[in-house]
Amino acid sequence: MDVSAWLSLFKTGIAQTSIIEWIAVIFSIASVLLANRNNVLLYPTGIVSTLIFIYLMGKPSTGLYAEALLNFYYFIMSVYGWWRWQKNKENENAIAITHNSKKDWLITIAIATIGWAVFYLLLSHFTDSTVPAIDAFVSATACAGMWLLAKHKVENWVLLNISNIVAIPLLVYKGLVLTSALTVFLFIVAVLGYIRWSRLYELSHQKQQAA
Template identity: 25%
Template sequence: MLGQRPIEMTAVLCGLANIALIVRRSIWNYPFGIVMVTLYAFIFFENRLYSDAGLQIYFFAMQVYGLWNWLNGRADDGRIVVLRLPPRQIPWFLLGGLAAAAAHGSAMAAFTDAAFPYWDGAIAILSILAQYFMARRYLEHWLLWILVDLLAIALFLAKALYPTALLYGIFLLFSAAGLLTWWRIVRAAEATPAAAAGR
């Protein structure tokens, strides 16, 4: 495990750069994200966190998709346009996420030697939704990342992955800042048509 420390620290640094650039709505977050998920696939597999290891494959694909979607969703200033998740879709995502988390955790418990199958599985499913929402540029992805960060901090502390637990603690702070920043952007965008209509 000690031999993983340089790899883990590199992944941590890439993760910090990634989320800082996401908060700023910079498309340059994606190169750092691609390196981060590649390294974490190895780290999690070695620590028998198989849900998280497999999740990195999905993350890699979503990094590529997100890069394409952000390239095609930029405003005149080069930053991406923030969208809201359609309200009618929220119950479906919630129900689907709960069912998927329960099924995934059960499968991991039955067929693998996963250390914390249900805990790990819940993080995996929430992360899948959050990553998809982020690639789609939905404001609500920050809410899911906050929940993921809280669950992940406790899990990684239990597995003695202390640099990664610290990273997710910093992710939590960035996620809160990102939620506030993107919320202000959405509010400003919603207020602009109203102000124009009043003139």
């Protein structure tokens, strides 16, 4: 498919995008930009977008059931992250940005691997999903990334972008063109987020050493 055909598909998809999808996309953009700034408002904006995406992805006409479950997981983790932030807001170290430890990496890999297997089996045997393996992979790697985000780990951006790069063509295939464009944007923001969080970590580390 050439560039003009892709542009035509994109224009058609945008024209057919529902108001509710627009709302979900706008709140999702707000959430990821706030996450990039390490701002607590990333959680309430994320809660709004995830609730809408649960509905959109779970519709039989869309059939991305693992992504619907993923957005439910996002919802739970956003509530948890918001609660954790508020609980520890007076303790700077509790919300500090850090890198994965060896234990964190083992848990991250376990979440992604076990999550993929569970999602795939559920989608293959209990739904009419036409893309169980890919849908499961996108959701499992994103679950791992969201867990790391809630713990303020720099590597959350890596796992989220592994999920994003696979989700982009999947969403186009399913006709969610605006959401696929959002995912391209999220990919770029996640790259910038990784760079920013790495710098914030280095600054924090330098301050601790100087203290």
